[in-house]
Amino acid sequence: MGDWFQTVVDKDVSPQNAKAVAADILDWLISAGVVLAERDDCVLSAESGHRPGPAAETVVDSTGWSSSFHDLAINGLEVVTERSVFDGGQGMPTAVICPRCDATTALVDDSYQPIHEVWKMFVDEGVFVWDAGEDDVTVPCPSCAQRVELADWKWADGTALGLVDS
Ligand SMILES: [Zn+2]
Numbered sequence: 001m002g003d004w005f006q007t008v009v010d011k012d013v014s015p016q017n018a019k020a021v022a023a024d025i026l027d028w029l030i031s032a033g034v035v036l037a038e039r040d041d042c043v044l045s046a047e048s049g050h051r052p053g054p055a056a057e058t059v060v061d062s063t064g065w066s067s068s069f070h071d072l073a074i075n076g077l078e079v080v081t082e083r084s085v086f087d088g089g090q091g092m093p094t095a096v097i098c099p100r101c102d103a104t105t106a107l108v109d110d111s112y113q114p115i116h117e118v119w120k121m122f123v124d125e126g127v128f129v130w131d132a133g134e135d136d137v138t139v140p141c142p143s144c145a146q147r148v149e150l151a152d153w154k155w156a157d158g159t160a161l162g163l164v165d166s
Helices: 018-031 116-131
Strands: 035-040 049-052 095-097 104-106 138-140 147-149
Touching: 018 035, 018 049, 104 116, 116 138
Parallel strands: none
Antiparallel strands: 035 049, 095 104, 138 147
């Protein structure tokens, strides 16, 4: 059994509203008992987070788990309100799906080695450039040739690369 986590990204919130929206959602999660108000060392990527509350099971399906996630050392919620690239924790994505024509473009070959020309477009000149602070990063679709905003691409295989635009 492996460990896993979920990332929820509001791709439509403006940078000016991100902190207020995050505060409202966190207040709601605390009042609903989904997470605890107190913060402690319960997330890997931050100094502290919010542990699951008594009503966490109302939003998380833990059917089939061998132990309660309430007992885990790492089980908390981290709220991020800054430009961030989120990955699935297993490395970079293996493919992207065009939101215009639905074509899937592989980023790696059968040996999980980057396919140089598409990796360069989507990762080196896409994700890394956007993450460094560049706005309006677009990538042309290899299938339909339309230029698509980086945040609008769908990232395949559950890697869930999410972008909080600024
Ligand atoms: Zn396309």
